[in-house]
Amino acid sequence: MSIVSPLPVLDAATTQTRLPMAELCREVALAAAELAAGHIHSPERQALPLPEGGTLLSMPASAADIAIHKLVNVCPRNGGQGLATIHGVVSVYDAASGVPQLLLDGPTVTARRTAAVSLLAIQTLLPQPPRHVALVGTGKQARAHAAALAETWPGLRVDIHSRSADSAATVCQQLAHLPLQLTPKVGRIDDGAEVVILLTTSRSPLYNEPARAGRLLIGTGAFRPDMAELGPTSIAGSQLFCDDVPGARHEAGDLIQAGVDWAQVHSLADALAGRFDPAAPKLFKSVGSAAWDLAAARCALAASQQEHRA
Incomplete structure (x- = not known):
């Protein structure tokens, strides 16, 4: 019988604390070199239509250690309902086994890695x-x-x-x-x-x-x-x-x-x-690029593992 540990789900505030800017910049720099060398695979993002003029964006990336998939929903009419325009998640997986490792808040990852x-x-x-x-x-x-x-x-x-x-x-x-x-x-x-x-x-x-x-x-x-x-x-x-x-x-x-x-x-x-x-x-x-989301996922994983050890 296999035992599956609960998947850690990080909300926006916790996702932000797992992405300190100095460490995130270092991870993005490493990812840029890996992407140029062909060690990170990051295809062009796919866009699918949603009702009311919305869009579902799919952005995967993979490397030797982890794979990630960012799904983002952009719904322009949400403002009229008191909802945020953008919602989404970044799912993080072990590359060798495919086992899910972490679920991050998508808009927070995007904001932090873009700034990085x-x-x-x-x-x-x-x-x-x-x-x-x-x-x-x-x-x-x-x-x-x-x-x-x-x-x-x-x-x-x-x-x-x-x-x-x-x-x-x-x-x-x-x-x-x-x-x-x-x-x-x-x-x-x-x-x-x-x-x-x-x-x-x-x-x-x-x-x-x-x-x-x-x-x-x-x-x-x-x-x-x-x-x-x-x-x-x-x-x-x-x-x-x-x-x-x-x-x-x-x-x-x-x-x-x-x-x-x-x-x-x-x-x-x-x-x-x-x-x-x-x-x-x-x-x-x-x-x-989803490669920068992958860099953010590495940063968040390292911070989460360090906190767990403490």
Whole structure:
């Protein structure tokens, strides 16, 4: 008779505690190298229709040690019922036996690992730690990025940009507990910002200034061909990087609409290996990958095992 242990199910708060940013960044860096070497398998995500304009997204990945499957439901009309728009889970399995190991909160994994990818880009492509970062957007990803920045560089100046002064001010108030110098902003990015991170689902570019050395641009929000946060002027003058180049060919609306030469778009693994011009303006596009969910699962498993031993 086989005895099956209960599957640990982590809610959003517990999932977040299992994903400390420093460890998560290290796991993402390792996963990027494994993905480039073909040791992580991460096919393109599948999208299935749900009623009322919803979408079910399926994102699996496997490696020598574990396999994961993230299922996310995006239901735009949930707001009218007082429900969150996005729900989902990340299931984690032992790769050799297929035995389930853990169930993580999907939206929390996505928010934390997306922020980790952005931080890894900053740590890799910026010559020194940032002193001033501009976040464009006021949604969940903006909050997740602010929290990640606070964990990594406490005391950092962070501007929260929105089309609405009230919205920017509200987010700054909600994040006032973080060790950051928060400033609500509307309009043009301050000249002193060394990093600009765009975190919206805009369908037209929000930033199209000429690229300049010393400022890193990061686009995270536009994940469909009809979306664009970064404009062609900024893109044309930058050395281009992407967390998942094959996925970006179909999903990175900013780059697709700008008609980029994909042979000139470098991977996160290239950046981590130092294959870039330190003096050139740089733009990093993030479209996400199940490989980063797998990295987060490794991080959560290690934290859970450490807690169990304690």
